[in-house]
Amino acid sequence: MGSAAPEIDVMVGGQSRRLRRGATAREALDGQAGPDVVAVRVNGRLCDLGRPLEEDCRVEPVSASSPEGLAIIRHSTAHLMAQAVQSLFPGTQVTIGPTIEDGFYYDFAPARPFTPEDLPRIEARMEELARANLAVERIEEPRAAAIERFRRMGEAYKVEILAGIPEDQVSLYRQGEWIDLCRGPHVPSTGYLKAFKLTGTAGAYWRGDERNPMLSRIYGTAFAGREALKEHLELLELARQRDHRRLGRELNLFLFDPIAPGSPFFLPRGTVVYNELVAYMRRLYKRYGYQEVITPQLFRNEIWRTSGHWEMFRDNMYATSDAEAHGPEPEYGFKPMNCPGHTYIYGAEKRSYRDLPLRVADFGRLHRAERSGTLHGLTRVRAMSQDDAHIFCAPEQVAGEIDANLKMMRDVYQAFGFEHIESKVGTMPEKHLGGEQTWRETEAMLEQALLRNGLSCEINPGEGAFYGPKIEIYVPDALKRRWQLATIQLDYNMPERFNLTYTTSAGAEARPVMIHRAILGSLERFIGVLIEHTGGVLPFWLAPEQVRVLSLSEKVEQYASEVARLARQAGFRAAADLRNEKLGFKVREAELSKVPYMAVVGEREMAARSVSLRVLRGAKSQNLALENLLELLKNEALPS
RNA sequence: GCCCAUGUAGCUCAGUCGGUAGAGCACUUCCUUGGUAAGGAAGAGGUCACGGGUUCGAUUCCCGUCGUGGGCUCCA
Numbered sequence: 001m002g003s004a005a006p007e008i009d010v011m012v013g014g015q016s017r018r019l020r021r022g023a024t025a026r027e028a029l030d031g032q033a034g035p036d037v038v039a040v041r042v043n044g045r046l047c048d049l050g051r052p053l054e055e056d057c058r059v060e061p062v063s064a065s066s067p068e069g070l071a072i073i074r075h076s077t078a079h080l081m082a083q084a085v086q087s088l089f090p091g092t093q094v095t096i097g098p099t100i101e102d103g104f105y106y107d108f109a110p111a112r113p114f115t116p117e118d119l120p121r122i123e124a125r126m127e128e129l130a131r132a133n134l135a136v137e138r139i140e141e142p143r144a145a146a147i148e149r150f151r152r153m154g155e156a157y158k159v160e161i162l163a164g165i166p167e168d169q170v171s172l173y174r175q176g177e178w179i180d181l182c183r184g185p186h187v188p189s190t191g192y193l194k195a196f197k198l199t200g201t202a203g204a205y206w207r208g209d210e211r212n213p214m215l216s217r218i219y220g221t222a223f224a225g226r227e228a229l230k231e232h233l234e235l236l237e238l239a240r241q242r243d244h245r246r247l248g249r250e251l252n253l254f255l256f257d258p259i260a261p262g263s264p265f266f267l268p269r270g271t272v273v274y275n276e277l278v279a280y281m282r283r284l285y286k287r288y289g290y291q292e293v294i295t296p297q298l299f300r301n302e303i304w305r306t307s308g309h310w311e312m313f314r315d316n317m318y319a320t321s322d323a324e325a326h327g328p329e330p331e332y333g334f335k336p337m338n339c340p341g342h343t344y345i346y347g348a349e350k351r352s353y354r355d356l357p358l359r360v361a362d363f364g365r366l367h368r369a370e371r372s373g374t375l376h377g378l379t380r381v382r383a384m385s386q387d388d389a390h391i392f393c394a395p396e397q398v399a400g401e402i403d404a405n406l407k408m409m410r411d412v413y414q415a416f417g418f419e420h421i422e423s424k425v426g427t428m429p430e431k432h433l434g435g436e437q438t439w440r441e442t443e444a445m446l447e448q449a450l451l452r453n454g455l456s457c458e459i460n461p462g463e464g465a466f467y468g469p470k471i472e473i474y475v476p477d478a479l480k481r482r483w484q485l486a487t488i489q490l491d492y493n494m495p496e497r498f499n500l501t502y503t504t505s506a507g508a509e510a511r512p513v514m515i516h517r518a519i520l521g522s523l524e525r526f527i528g529v530l531i532e533h534t535g536g537v538l539p540f541w542l543a544p545e546q547v548r549v550l551s552l553s554e555k556v557e558q559y560a561s562e563v564a565r566l567a568r569q570a571g572f573r574a575a576a577d578l579r580n581e582k583l584g585f586k587v588r589e590a591e592l593s594k595v596p597y598m599a600v601v602g603e604r605e606m607a608a609r610s611v612s613l614r615v616l617r618g619a620k621s622q623n624l625a626l627e628n629l630l631e632l633l634k635n636e637a638l639p640s
Numbered sequence: 641g642c643c644c645a646u647g648u649a650g651c652u653c654a655g656u657c658g659g660u661a662g663a664g665c666a667c668u669u670c671c672u673u674g675g676u677a678a679g680g681a682a683g684a685g686g687u688c689a690c691g692g693g694u695u696c697g698a699u700u701c702c703c704g705u706c707g708u709g710g711g712c713u714c715c716a
Contacts (some may be wrong), residue, residue: 105711113644116710202711203643210713214643217711249651258689258707316714366716369643372707374714385716463715472716484716520716553673580673588677602675614676621676 011058014583020051026188028059036224037061038069038423039185046072048138048185062255064192064578071099075221075354076136076187077126077196078104083178084125085110088118093217094180095157095206102232103221107204109157113216119198122218126196134176138184146170146181157206195229239479244531245377249591251536253527253544254378262375262382264524269544272573274523276542278363280415280639281387281520287365288408289388290359295341297365298332306497307340308433312466316368334367339491339516341465342390343498346512351502356512357393357401362522364388378528379483386522391515392500398513402449402471403490408517409486413475415639416530416539422474422482423455427595433467433493442490443469449488465516467493477533485521532544537594537616540636547574547633548595549611550586552602559606563599563626570630591616599629 006017025040026049039062062069078097097106158181172385173182198220206212223229248254253270304310319330342360363385370382391401425446428439450457473486476553489515501509520526547567553558560576567574577586590598599611614621
């Protein structure tokens, strides 16, 4: 093009303006940039407010409360934190500091790791720097110059990052004396950062690789205003109160003891929930044509060698020997999955196409040697059961089976009130069996299945199982945290390794396909998620105690016992609280134990053979004749 | 497994600048027989996670082990 014209056309808010070339985005907005505008989009690309405009373009303001604006605020707050850290702890190197879902972090290589006590100091320095309202200035310079600059500053990690950047020109951001390599954009000055909070410290490997040095990470969050920050912190507090580990103890559902790390003890109440979930799945299995089996816990290692677990999954397995063992090598492995065992059931008979699809379900107990640092309540355990099943089918039946599974999954999640599920396809991991060709084909089949069923389909690279790609279903709980529960995995390897065959209608020998699937996932994790989703207020059909009869005085003890007995005889889990306590006390305890129905009986009720029924979290009570009470309970729906 | 923090009664937590510990709730007994979220009193309950070290003396300081919590990594 020829020599640049001195003026350019800039579209702002639907109006075109002539501006001199090199005018800043802020000038283009001309007063439309209120105090909550933190950046702009120039032809759709996010830029600093101070960005000079070099050609005809469209400029739109980005407000602090928009998702992009919020991300910019958080990113700038990460910089502010790094500046504070380096001024308080000279010699600390910076590495990276991205924004994350509800905040940001910055990883440092400090002289000593940070502790929680350091956070208030850092926060105070951040406040100072924000009050100083330092201008945030973008600098562009050649990559070589930047490398030299950071080398002189002693920032080895930044030099390493720069070495991996392909562009010749890089951007830096300066606020006060402090400077950092960054793509931007950022807020115009530190005074824009008004609402932030440092939330924790953690160790984190450089570039997420455990072979690299451990860095020291500080997490924080930031919002456009103090009000939004406060709301966020309140949500965190709410999440803390709903923590399933806390509720599990308070509601007497389960306990953990150091005697068996990562392995829950389900107490009588928790066991009711557990068993009701299994009963529910069994009803679905009947409808969807599954057969349940019980298989061994401990297998000779031969099975794990054949399945590939010995090669791919050994780190996660417990092994043992029996009394006759001679060498030091363990001869048996506890099953971490049910699939290899199920291949023996398949292979125990000569199979024909008429047997397929063969759907084999198993609630068997699994053990996995999870690393100690990963254990977390019920959501990450070493001993668990899954609503596991393996479908052996002909290749042409795969699509139909996956569809049926996705349908069953929807039934289940609807029953628990989980909405807005998210689905992904986990693709070939580094450690895998089989050829890449098959992997790519089966990955495509799963993607198509999701799309066909109107589900979203993100790719989760390298997250498949070692024997095949998988559909992962994530469910958000009431506090918008996402958990992976269901999975559908497509496997062409296991049938091959165990040499499974069937006779086709044409009389030929063919190889079946194996589909591994679970809907609740592990019962342990599901119960944990369900507790957090419901805050411990489980649906009636899962409630460990469905009705509690509260006696008002000794005079009605017998009648109270009778009411509870009648409810039990009608098939409900009911108990009578006959203790020598006031009614208010008993009501409080029943409320805290989340019992769905409280039947209060005093002398009036005894005389009328009725109860005064109080519903959990309902202040009002209602007088009901005994028959009507039982009728009401019977109408409490089971999930379809 | 790695980094940081942490471990005191069943639970939630005080406390001991080194001289072997305390509250509330829960539990037991007694009094109270009470109408919809805590009636009163008394009692019992702890090798201060475990193992070493320093010290006249360690629950307290140091080291290690185990557990737990927040992350990293891994995964249902």
